[in-house]
Amino acid sequence: MIIRPYVSSDCSQMAQLFYDTVHTINRKDYTKEQCNAWATGQIDLAAWDNSFLAHHTLVAVEDDKIVGFGDIDSTGYLDRLYIHKDYQKRGIASALCQQLEQAFSVPKISVYASITARPFFEKMGYITQYQNQVERNGVRLYNYFMEKTL
16 A cells, blocks of 8 residues: 555545445444435535645555545644545554644644544544534534544
């Protein structure tokens, strides 16, 4: 596996990875309705590309296939961290997270972690600050605002 910087041509493959991961891995903690609201399959690729380009975005690749990605902004907000549904529990998320945490000189890293991702972030040293509720397409989803002091 290699970890490299994001390029715009990665975006559509990352959108598919995101959709597949939410609808398989996160499905154990969220209802079908919640997963459909979270990952509709109708991503605005131009908006995602602009967001990835504005952030420090890394892509994990194995055998010419994107198996994970993550991005962080200059304030230390870890926006997205997703691992391909068939490549879970292989250290990819840990490797991406560690590199993202080192991208900027900030005192804290923050993330809104899904119910599914919360145990991972706890193992990485993040502490839950509060449970959060968001509404997407009229559906309520719950996650956790977590922080890690560097």
